[in-house]
Amino acid sequence: MKKFILSACTLFFVASLAQAESGADSWDLVSKGRYIAQLGDCTACHTQPGHPLFSGGVAIDTPFGQLIGANITPDPETGIGRWTFTDFQNAMRKGHRPDGQLLYGAMPFTAYTKVTQADNQALWAYLQTVQPINRAIDTNQLPFPFRLRSALNIWNMINFKEGEYKPDPRQSAEWNRGAYLVQGLGHCGTCHTPKNIIGGDKGEHFLTGNTLGVWFAPDITNNSHTGIGKWSQKDLVEYLKTGANNYDIASGPMAEAVENSTQYWKDEDLNAAALYLKSLNTRRTEPTPQPIAMDNTQMVTGKAIYADRCSGCHVPQGEGVAHLFPKLADSPLINGDPVSLIHVVLAGSRAGGTVAAPTHPAMPAFGWNLDDQNVADVLTYIRNSWGNAAPAVSPDDVKSLRKTLEKTAQ
Numbered sequence: 035m036k037k038f039i040l041s042a043c044t045l046f047f048v049a050s051l052a053q054a055e056s057g058a059d060s061w062d063l064v065s066k067g068r069y070i071a072q073l074g075d076c077t078a079c080h081t082q083p084g085h086p087l088f089s090g091g092v093a094i095d096t097p098f099g100q101l102i103g104a105n106i107t108p109d110p111e112t113g114i115g116r117w118t119f120t121d122f123q124n125a126m127r128k129g130h131r132p133d134g135q136l137l138y139g140a141m142p143f144t145a146y147t148k149v150t151q152a153d154n155q156a157l158w159a160y161l162q163t164v165q166p167i168n169r170a171i172d173t174n175q176l177p178f179p180f181r182l183r184s185a186l187n188i189w190n191m192i193n194f195k196e197g198e199y200k201p202d203p204r205q206s207a208e209w210n211r212g213a214y215l216v217q218g219l220g221h222c223g224t225c226h227t228p229k230n231i232i233g234g235d236k237g238e239h240f241l242t243g244n245t246l247g248v249w250f251a252p253d254i255t256n257n258s259h260t261g262i263g264k265w266s267q268k269d270l271v272e273y274l275k276t277g278a279n280n281y282d283i284a285s286g287p288m289a290e291a292v293e294n295s296t297q298y299w300k301d302e303d304l305n306a307a308a309l310y311l312k313s314l315n316t317r318r319t320e321p322t323p324q325p326i327a328m329d330n331t332q333m334v335t336g337k338a339i340y341a342d343r344c345s346g347c348h349v350p351q352g353e354g355v356a357h358l359f360p361k362l363a364d365s366p367l368i369n370g371d372p373v374s375l376i377h378v379v380l381a382g383s384r385a386g387g388t389v390a391a392p393t394h395p396a397m398p399a400f401g402w403n404l405d406d407q408n409v410a411d412v413l414t415y416i417r418n419s420w421g422n423a424a425p426a427v428s429p430d431d432v433k434s435l436r437k438t439l440e441k442t443a444q
């Protein structure tokens with residue numbers, strides 16, 4: 035009898051030890067998963083401001099209409115509470131739901147497919163600790179015929195290559211970590227890679243710049259005219275961590291990406307991502323364009339407007355003031371698609387705040403006191419001065435963006 039009690043006690047002791055240990059393990063797994071959710075910026079599309087974490091409702095504009103981020107809390111009716119890990123892994127890796135329905139590419143599974151199963155397991159463990167919220171979301175707001183999911187089969191055939199990231203043995207472990215983050219969880223290509231007419235990535239032009247409605251996500255490869263070729267690895271890390279560096283200040287969708295995601299990346303992950311970006315240069319062979327001549331009429335008027343309205347902050351030679359007013363001279367963003375530039379000049383912009391750099395410098399709106407021709411002239415001047423060279427901006431471009439901005443009230 036005594037022996038029985040003893041062994042029962044031992045059993046209990048061993049069992050509770052084991053439980054404590056698996057408790058610590060699962061805690062580690064959950065905190066790893068929480069970090070993976072930050073790396074992947076799930077919140078951007080699944081947490082609507084003012085609503086509980088991951089309860090969905092964020093509208094995502096696509097050229098085909100709107101999709102709404104799903105409720106991914108563990109609620110059994112309206113969230114993913116009835117899913118198994120395999121169901122979740124299939125959504126991330128293959129882009130389909132447990133009922134077989136295919137997901138739209140607005141959920142960036144084309145990038146998340148690269149995520150390892152171990153990382154998905156941690157993410158899954160974390161998602162299960164989130165407060166379940168009963169909130170029904172109809173994710174598909176697309177008009178006919180785009181709202182038919184049956185066409186997604188063909189879309190996937192053209193645009194989707196399933197498979198976990200395979201490390202390149204010729205590269206260092208750090209480079210591979212960077213590639214894994216940029217191509218996979220970071221889904222940087224969702225915004226920075228140009229798209230084909232059905233909205234899929236043009237893979238051969240990975241990260242060379244893409245227009246997102248009223249913003250332009252510039253080339254972030256190492257090209258020295260259109261990309262971040264002149265930035266050091268340290269400049270890139272600083273931008274991703276704080277939203278600003280000596281060259282630029284993040285606005286619009288990038289300010290949000292920094293605020294929700296990259297500011298929380300560990301330094302070693304930011305360094306790895308930067309190292310990888312610095313190794314990409316697919317446009318090396320393209321010749322650098324020549325700037326428009328200074329005696330061109332748009333250039334002459336643009337120069338006068340710049341001196342009068344802009345040079346106070348951006349300084350006469352376009353050098354800007356580090357962390358406060360972005361540098362316009364020799365800047366890849368200025369040489370790219372002008373849509374963001376027109377947007378910022380018409381509507382103004384307030385840079386995002388981060389833990390590391392909490393001030394929000396602001397660019398005033400000029401839409402009310404500069405007409406379409408003025409805006410086109412000043413931007414043409416900026417795009418062809420101080421080392422920049424890019425096509426002129428036409429008053430028609432300004433006019434049409436002004437209309438779009440009025441319609442969407444920004």
Ligand code: HEC
Nearest residue numbers: 074075076079101102103104125131137138140141142173
């Ligand atoms: C750029 C926006 C975006 C980001 C970032 C994003 N999602 Fe989604 N997600 C969506 C959209 C939109 C849908 C709905 C798609 C549909 O209905 O076809 C969705 C659907 C899902 C679904 C399927 C839910 C269901 O009930 O069908 C899961 C699971 C999911 N997302 C998980 C995640 C996780 C985990 C992350 C972060 C690693 C993430 N998403 C990041 C936009 C996004």
Ligand code: HEC
Nearest residue numbers: 220222225249250251252282283284285287288366367374
């Ligand atoms: C939601 C869309 C979106 C996502 C996701 C995104 N970016 Fe951006 N990014 C932008 C936009 C838009 C800009 C231009 C910001 C501006 O005008 O200030 C930008 C700017 C940048 C710049 C500055 C380039 C320059 O010349 O000034 C860098 C560097 C950058 N992004 C890196 C990244 C990396 C790395 C990732 C992935 C971890 C990423 N971005 C994900 C939209 C995005």
Ligand code: HEC
Nearest residue numbers: 283284285343344347360367375378383384385395396397
């Ligand atoms: C009061 C100071 C101030 C004045 C005046 C000003 N800007 Fe700006 N500008 C800023 C700030 C601050 C930003 C960064 C805003 C952000 O990132 O959201 C900015 C951003 C920009 C950008 C986007 C650059 C980038 O890399 O993201 C352009 C283009 C620009 N300004 C052009 C102009 C032009 C053209 C004028 C004159 C018509 C002008 N600015 C006048 C403060 C100013």
